[in-house]
Amino acid sequence: MGFLARLFGKVDRKVTIAMCGLDNAGKTSILTFLKKGDFSETIATMGVNYEILQLEKLKLSVMDLGGQEVFRQFWSAYIQKADILIYVVDSSDIVRLPTAKDLFMKVVRSLPNENIPILILATKQDLPQVSSLAYIIHLFQLTSMFERTVHIQRTSARTGLGIYEAFQWIHDQVMQAKEKRPKRKPAVHSIFPHPG
Numbered sequence: 001m002g003f004l005a006r007l008f009g010k011v012d013r014k015v016t017i018a019m020c021g022l023d024n025a026g027k028t029s030i031l032t033f034l035k036k037g038d039f040s041e042t043i044a045t046m047g048v049n050y051e052i053l054q055l056e057k058l059k060l061s062v063m064d065l066g067g068q069e070v071f072r073q074f075w076s077a078y079i080q081k082a083d084i085l086i087y088v089v090d091s092s093d094i095v096r097l098p099t100a101k102d103l104f105m106k107v108v109r110s111l112p113n114e115n116i117p118i119l120i121l122a123t124k125q126d127l128p129q130v131s132s133l134a135y136i137i138h139l140f141q142l143t144s145m146f147e148r149t150v151h152i153q154r155t156s157a158r159t160g161l162g163i164y165e166a167f168q169w170i171h172d173q174v175m176q177a178k179e180k181r182p183k184r185k186p187a188v189h190s191i192f193p194h195p196g
């Protein structure tokens with residue numbers, strides 16, 4: 001049984017995820033870890049890499065968007081189709097953190113609505129010099145995003161740190177949204193005569 005398959009029950013929902021972040025952030029490596037349960041070397045994504053991760057209860061259709069500048073102009077079209085956004089940040093790339101933040105703000109603005117859950121993966125946590133989570137939360141102004149559902153998780157595609165938890169969070173969001181869906185009104189067959 002696959003790494004993800006162990007997490008969940010039977011497939012009853014398809015969820016579309018847009019995954020973005022700067023080039024070299026670690027997006028494809030996280031997906032590869034989910035598929036194989038281990039770290040594998042990747043090559044830069046040219047355009048978009050589609051992955052279907054079939055869980056028992058949840059089918060994740062992931063659009064892993066190439067982060068190089070030339071591809072970013074095309075992100076918006078994919079983001080429009082997303083139920084969930086994953087934004088990946090290389091926690092060891094401290095020099096580019098402000099650029100990662102600017103891009104994040106732009107991506108959030110391009111989301112089709114405010115109900116889309118946002119998962120930020122502060123990845124490459126296995127490396128020695130990484131930004132603190134508190135700094136990323138501060139820089140990305142996450143505490144002021146009241147109107148959105150935002151979660152940040154430390155991950156590493158080298159060790160698998162946090163990847164289980166991150167997708168557990170996605171699972172919980174999907175299940176909660178499902179519970180909140182309005183139930184069809186039951187047909188009421190009154191046994192009492194209509195008053196008057």
Ligand SMILES: Nc1nc2c(ncn2[C@@H]2O[C@H](COP(=O)(O)OP(=O)(O)OP(=O)(O)O)[C@@H](O)[C@H]2O)c(=O)[nH]1
Binds near residue numbers: 030045125
């Ligand atoms: N040490 C360490 N290296 C990582 C980790 N995740 C990714 N890398 C390395 O970072 C580089 C980029 O990883 P990718 O997953 O290809 O990055 P990406 O975000 O998909 O990049 P684009 O496809 O260009 O947008 C590769 O050399 C990976 O091996 C991690 O958690 N730890």
Ligand SMILES: [Mg+2]
Binds near residue numbers: 028029066067
């Ligand atoms: Mg990639």
